[in-house]
Amino acid sequence: MTSKSLPFRFLALTGAVAATTAAHAQIAPAPAAPRSITLPPSSVAPQAMPVPVIQPVPELPRLTPEQATELAQLLEANSAEQGLRRVDAAVAVPEAHDALVRAALDHASAVRTGRLDTADFQSDWALRPGTFDPLPGFAKAVADDRITAWFASLPPPYAGYEGLKAGLTRYRAIVAKGGWQALPDGPDLAQGAKGARVAALRKRLAIEDGEVAATGDSFDAELKAAVVRAQRRYGLNPSGLVSKQTLAALNVPARDRVRQIMANMERWRWMPTQMPKDRVQVNIAAAVLTVFEGDQPVMSMKAVTGKPDGGETPMLASTIHSVVLNPPWNVPSSIANAELWPKGMGYLKANGFRVIGEGEGRRLQQASGDTSALGRFKFDFDNPFAVYLHDTPAKAGFSRFDRLASHGCIRLEKPDALAKRLLRDVPEWSEAAIDEQVTTTTKTVRARLNTPVEVYLLYWTAFASANGAMNFRADPYGWDGVLADKIERRAAAQVAAR
Structure with a gap:
């Protein structure tokens, strides 16, 4: 459990990732125009003055007329099918040689690492795309006359992305027919x-x-x-x-479904080009956890994720390093002040809470045990939002189809099964030892994983099933509309800047 997400960004790990999958940093800029740095007047001796620095302009590859035609056709088709512009936006393909090349480089960056700029990310969108310089690959594609093949290599190499791309084409056709x-x-x-x-x-x-x-x-x-x-x-x-x-x-409306698909395609572009084969993924919007081993799903369970308007579960990537058996609950002050202190000391004592400290610095901790809000299991991974996976005594919540009810952490339907799977290569934590620890005692023990596993909290509201049918979930946090707006504004700004 946690309080409202912290007001700063979490830069996700730079290694390897739903729908059911983030090494991230700043998007590579398009080649810049040459500029010189003008130094201010100084009283130092002339021989000590630094020499003005001229930043060289990367040399753009020269296209043959046939390649220019090929490139223009690719840009016209791909900007729509990759979800990089709004439904009714006209395709603007430059005619001038250098402008056409720069448009191709900008398109390549957007397809590989996303259309958003660093400033567009919300604090709880704690994933960042990797850096990518499209110029070397494009120059080689021009030299080898393989521009079409290079374009095809740019999108995220995941079936989930391809399914959304096909769905985008289909739903845009529905919009074109009147929805x-x-x-x-x-x-x-x-x-x-x-x-x-x-x-x-x-x-x-x-x-x-x-x-x-x-x-x-x-x-x-x-x-x-x-x-x-x-x-x-x-x-x-x-x-x-x-x-x-x-x-x-x-x-x-069908038009809103198109924008929803576009938003989810952008989130795929924030993923690394290769996911770890063993990982834990949570689809926040669908409130489902899936365990992958060897890149195949081997376990799935219902979850309860953060409620809208104050309890949103952040998107992030981290690594589960330990399982806490019989965890106490250190209550965030926001939850204590809003929900627990007003109930009085009698309620707190009856429910296993103790007061730590005095005055304004006092805080609440709930003892471990069956009635603890964290249940018997807590899965720890480093992040600045103080969120984690955990057990819960409130099992009835898993029977609901709408399961966004937590303060940001993720409650699990079958935490014991997950703990046993993650600890199966730790000799002292056999299944029997785990059962004994959580059924015969309330003593808190931290069991460290011999093999830490990466965990991804992701927000997927549109995805294709195996037969190609599009699946949609509600957008409980309103993130799809916000993201689609940002994509469309950035796309329009790029066109205006050419």
Whole structure:
């Protein structure tokens, strides 16, 4: 558990990464115009004056006419399919040779490491793309006459990114055809219903689901199955009943779905070009944890992640180095002041809290045990937000489809299984030893991993399933719209600067 994210950035590790995956630093700038540094007057002797420094301009490769045509066509196609401009933005491809080359270099940087500038990152978007200088690779591609192949090598090399790219093309085509009409409000719709609202529902579902007959006004078994498929795509309870929540998901405009895909593609560009094969990933928006070994998912469980408007779980990358068995809970002052002190000393004593210190510096700690807010397991990894993975006695929260309820930390459905997997190569912490420690005592013990494992807290609200169908989740923190706006503003600024 944690309080509101700290007001500064966390520079994520520079090594290797959802949908289910961040070495990051500043985006490489486009080649700069030559400039000289003018030194101020000084009283030192002339021979001691430093010589003005001239920064050389990188020499741009020269394109043949055929290569210039090829490059212009690639830029026109790729800026749209890579999600680097808004839906209705006109493609502006320079005609002048050097401007065309610079546009290609800018495009390459954006596709490889993201469109955002360092200043665009929020403090709780604690991932940073790696540095990338596109000029050497581009120059070689020109010399070898392999510009198209070089362009193809730029995007993140992940199936998740490719799935989003295909989804972007499909949903932009839907927008071009007019999108879909919002379904009218009314009573819940279930199998057996008839009428105009059912006909509108059928037509709406058919736009995204090719298995649905687009005409007809009867809510039959076929339509119920289509509703269930849609609910699964949107991360909703697959009841087959069209209630307010399902209606709201279906009524998100197609144009907003395009922007959602663009935002998630940008987050993929913040990932390193190679992920560690063994890792733990949390999808914050979907509230799911997945363990990968050998780059394959081997364990998955439900989670409870941070609530919006003050408890957001930050995006970050770190390394789990230890598991704390029977952890006490050192209560953040923000939680203590807002939620615990007002309940009085009787409540605090009855629930295992003790007061440490006096006066304004006093703080609360809850003793370890079954009633502790951290349960029996806590997974530690370094980060400036004081967030971690942990157990919880509040198991009922995992039965909900909306599981954004914590103060920023991640509660786990099966923390014992995760602990045993991470500690399986530590001889003194066999499964039996772990069970004994957490069932027969409340003594706090830190078990260090022999093999630390990287952990990624990521925010995926759009991803493609194995059959290519796009899946969407709610944007509980409002980050998709903010990110899409930043992408579009940066793209417009780049065009204006040419």
